[in-house]
Amino acid sequence: MFENKEGRVELSQIGEFGLIDHLTEHIEIHNPETLKGVGDDAAVISTKLKTLVSTDMLVEGVHFDLAYMPLKHLGYKAVVVNISDIYAMNGTPKQFLCGIALSSRFPLEAVEELYAGMIMACNKYKVDFVGGDTTSSQSGLIISGTAIGEAEESKIAYRSGAKVNDLVCVSGDLGAAYAGLQILAREKQIFLENPNVQPDLEGKDYVLERQLKPEARQDIIALFAKMKVIPTSMIDISDGLSSELLHLCKQSKVGVAVYEDKLPIDPLTYDIGTELNIDPTTMALNGGEDYELLFTISQTDFDKIKGKEEIHIIGHITDESSGKMMVSRGGHAVDLKAQGWNALMN
Amino acid sequence: MFENKEGRVELSQIGEFGLIDHLTEHIEIHNPETLKGVGDDAAVISTKLKTLVSTDMLVEGVHFDLAYMPLKHLGYKAVVVNISDIYAMNGTPKQFLCGIALSSRFPLEAVEELYAGMIMACNKYKVDFVGGDTTSSQSGLIISGTAIGEAEESKIAYRSGAKVNDLVCVSGDLGAAYAGLQILAREKQIFLENPNVQPDLEGKDYVLERQLKPEARQDIIALFAKMKVIPTSMIDISDGLSSELLHLCKQSKVGVAVYEDKLPIDPLTYDIGTELNIDPTTMALNGGEDYELLFTISQTDFDKIKGKEEIHIIGHITDESSGKMMVSRGGHAVDLKAQGWNALMN
Incomplete structure (x- = not known):
C-alpha cells in the first residue's frame, strides 16, 4: 500500500x-x-x-x-x-x-x-x-x-447490576458495522479477481462509516446525566448483542428475554443483509463492532427514556432459571448464543 | 516450541x-x-x-x-x-x-x-x-x-527537574542484561549449527537472570521514602544509560558529566565483555534492559545516600552549554551518544 x-x-x-x-x-x-x-x-x-x-x-x-x-x-x-x-x-x-x-x-x-x-x-x-x-x-x-x-x-454502571424486570435497552442501531465489513470484503474480492473493476460502494455510506469510522456514545451518557438515570447495568457492544447479553446475564445472575421485532436495524443494513443473503437479525445479534451501549434500567425510569430516538427498549430481565432468550417474530423463544466474532477462532 | x-x-x-x-x-x-x-x-x-x-x-x-x-x-x-x-x-x-x-x-x-x-x-x-x-x-x-x-x-520525580551541580546516580549495576542476551544469542547460534552441543551457560547465572527475569527497583523507592530524599529527576534505564542521560538533560535543559571509572559494572559482565570482545563501558552505556534507576539528587542530600551499597554516584549535572560528556579513564571528555538499542532500527 x-x-x-x-x-x-x-x-x-x-x-x-x-x-x-x-x-x-x-x-x-x-x-x-x-x-x-x-x-x-x-x-x-x-x-x-x-x-x-x-x-x-x-x-x-x-x-x-x-x-x-x-x-x-x-x-x-x-x-x-x-x-x-x-x-x-x-x-x-x-x-x-x-x-x-x-x-x-x-x-x-x-x-x-x-x-x-x-x-x-x-x-x-x-x-x-x-x-x-x-x-x-x-x-x-x-x-x-x-x-x-x-x-x-x-x-458507575457495572455489568453485574441488572435486576429482574429491568428494561433492556440499546442505543442506535445494530449490525451496520458488520454489513459495512461484508461490503468491503466483497469489493476487495472483486478487485483481486479483476483490478480494472471499480468498487461499487455507492449508497452504502452509512454502513461503511459504521465500520471504518465508528463513534462512541458520549451522547447517551450525557443523556443519562441530564435525565438523572443511572443504568442498573451496562456494557458496550463490541462482540455482538447476543454475546454482550450473555455477559450481562452471567455477571448479574439473571435471565433475559429480548424480542426480535424490537431489534433496531437500519434499513440499509436490512437491505444489504437481503442482498448478501445474511439474515438481518443474525447481523444484529452477532455482527459486532457496533460500539453501541447495551444497558438495563429500572422500570421506574421508563418515563425518563421513553420516546428518546436513540434509545430502544428491546426486552426485559427475567430470573436466571428462565434462561437467555430471543422471542422471534413468529413468537418462538430461541436460546441466545455467543456466536459473535470470536477473535481467537481466526 | x-x-x-x-x-x-x-x-x-x-x-x-x-x-x-x-x-x-x-x-x-x-x-x-x-x-x-x-x-x-x-x-x-x-x-x-x-x-x-x-x-x-x-x-x-x-x-x-x-x-x-x-x-x-x-x-x-x-x-x-x-x-x-x-x-x-x-x-x-x-x-x-x-x-x-x-x-x-x-x-x-x-x-x-x-x-x-x-x-x-x-x-x-x-x-x-x-x-x-x-x-x-x-x-x-x-x-x-x-x-x-x-x-x-x-x-513525583519528573525527567525535567535536574539542576546544575546535582549528583547523578544509578542503582545496581549496568550492562548485565545485555551481557546475558549476548550469551543466549551465542548459544542459540551454536545450537542451530550443531543441535548435539549442549548450551554452555555455567557460571553465567547472574547475567542470564538479569536478561530473563529482571526486577524493578522497588527497594530504591522505599529507601528514598525512608531517607526522606526526593530525586530532583529520575528515569528508568531501559534503552541504555547513555540514551537515558540524554533524555534527562534534554528535558531538564542541562548538561552532564559522568565518569567512566564510576560506572557500576558487575565483574561477570566485565568478563563476558572481554570474552566476547565487547567493551564493558559500551555495554554499560548502551546495553539497555537494565531496569535500574537513573536519578539526580541535590548535593545537600549527599549524606543521606552515601555508602548505600545499591546507589552509585557516577557524575554531576552541568550547565547546558557544557554538553553531555563522559570522562574516560584516560581523562578525555567524550560526547554521550544515544547508540542504545533502537527498536525501530530492526
Missing part, C-alpha cells in the same frame, strides 16, 4: 525518539486533570472521582485489513473502541495511551496518518493523548490502546 | 471468554484502591493521590526470542518493565493491565505459563492484575502492558 512511494521517509532515518517527538508535538491537552502528558516515564493524572481504566488491541489481519481501512480511520477507531469501554461504565474518558508495533514497510507518512486519526478522535471527545510506546514488529501492525476515565462511584 | 505436544488444548476449543475466565480465576487483589478488577468494561480504581499511568510493548522477534525466553519469565518481565516506569516517577505501582495478541500455534498451556509469570510478578510487587484483552495474531506474540500507580504530587 505504501511501497515505492517517492520521497518516503524511512522510520529508521529518524529513530524512535525522533519519531515520538515528531508525532506528539501537536497534541493538545483538554482536561485540567491531566497534570503531565507525553514525555516522561508515566503520565500524571489528578482526579477527585474514581478512576476507570480499560485496554483493547487492534491487530492487522484480525481486526482490520489495510486494503480497505485508511490509516487515519484506523487511528480514530483505536481511540473510539477504547473510550467506548469508559462510557460503558457510565464514566467520562479523560486520557488515552497508545502502544504501536509496526514493521519497517510503513514509512513516516503512514504513522503520521495513524496519529492524525488518533489525535482527531481525542480532540473530538476531549480526551488527552498522554503517552505511548512505539516499536517495530516483524510483520503486521498492532495498536494497543488504553483509555482512562473518571466517574462518581455512585454512578 | 509447543508444536506436536500431546494432549495440548487448542485455544479455539475454549474461546476467548472461556480463556479469560480460566486465566484470571486465580488473581489475588492486594490493594484496597482496586475497587473492581477484571471482568467489566473497565477496572475501577480509587486513590487520594495522583495517578500515574504507563504503557510498554514486548514484541516477539524484537524484544524477545522464544528460543531462549521461557514464557513464564516473559510474563514476569512484561509486568516488571511496566511497573519500573512507575517507580521511575518515585511512585508505587498498584494495578496492571495486559493486552496479549498470539497466534493459534500457542496452546492453552503456553498462555497459562505467560499468565503464571505475570501473576507471580504481580504478587511479588503487590500489584493488582485488573484487566486486559486477549486476541489472535497472524504471526508473533505481542504483549502490551499498562501499569497504574500512585504518588503524592510533591514527591
